Amino acid sequence: MSRLVRKRSLGKKQNTSVLDIGFEDAKKIKELAKKHPKKKFMGVEWVKKSKLQTRTHNLKLTYGDALSKLRRLPSASVNIITADFFFSEFKIKGRELSAFSLRKEMSEKFAKRKADTLKQVSRVLAKNGRFFVLEYGADLEKTISLLNNNGFVCTKKPVPKNQMDRTYFLSLIKDRMIIDARNASAWQPFIITARKKPVSNVKH
Ligand SMILES: C[S@@+](CC[C@H](N)C(=O)[O-])C[C@H]1O[C@@H](n2cnc3c(N)ncnc32)[C@H](O)[C@@H]1O
Numbered sequence: 001m002s003r004l005v006r007k008r009s010l011g012k013k014q015n016t017s018v019l020d021i022g023f024e025d026a027k028k029i030k031e032l033a034k035k036h037p038k039k040k041f042m043g044v045e046w047v048k049k050s051k052l053q054t055r056t057h058n059l060k061l062t063y064g065d066a067l068s069k070l071r072r073l074p075s076a077s078v079n080i081i082t083a084d085f086f087f088s089e090f091k092i093k094g095r096e097l098s099a100f101s102l103r104k105e106m107s108e109k110f111a112k113r114k115a116d117t118l119k120q121v122s123r124v125l126a127k128n129g130r131f132f133v134l135e136y137g138a139d140l141e142k143t144i145s146l147l148n149n150n151g152f153v154c155t156k157k158p159v160p161k162n163q164m165d166r167t168y169f170l171s172l173i174k175d176r177m178i179i180d181a182r183n184a185s186a187w188q189p190f191i192i193t194a195r196k197k198p199v200s201n202v203k204h
Helices: 003-011 027-035 066-072 104-124 137-148 168-179 181-187
Strands: 016-021 041-045 059-063 078-084 125-136 152-158 189-196
Touching: 016 027, 016 066, 016 104, 027 041, 027 059, 027 078, 041 066, 066 104, 078 104, 104 125, 104 137, 125 137, 137 152, 137 181, 137 189, 168 181
Parallel strands: 016 041, 016 078, 041 059, 078 125
Antiparallel strands: 125 189, 152 189
16 A cells, blocks of 8 residues: 555544434433444534533534534535434424414424525435434324435334334333324334435436
């Protein structure tokens, strides 16, 4: 190997393996970071939790807006991005759409912000990267359309039963599916696997 090639490969920065947007209590990303000590993990969340350890040797959790965080990351620098129930509980400056009067311009603002966030997800994802989105049955098709309209192709499958205690949020949904059995299909969570469309297929 020539000295120049060796120098370049030594200087190459390691990609982040997983970035979790909207990590809340960070249970899942912390577990992953523990299981894979040689890989790099990151998370961003709007709501600050006191007493949550935000740094370990391979995990960096930051507080703030997902879009601002994504904008600061280099292109093609993350292999997997996860967003659990993020789009159905999407916030701008810490407030969900339901907190505003249902004015048309507000829902347009939210739609634009989600699209801008997805543009950044697409930029930050590595070439064969994957974007995993968890979503309730009731919001599934809406979220898939959002992803399709912003340059992703998607597949979906129900979250397997043995994964339903993986996060506090999933265990709450599991309870809801029992307590509110009539609406179990609306609560049923799905995993959406989204990949970037090949550039020639992206609508402009
Ligand atoms: C439904 S919770 C999911 C929590 C966690 N991922 C889980 O499954 O246990 C969605 C999280 O996304 C966060 N969130 C929503 N919009 C955000 C945004 N624009 N920037 C950062 N965090 C956001 C919320 O504060 C909330 O904690």
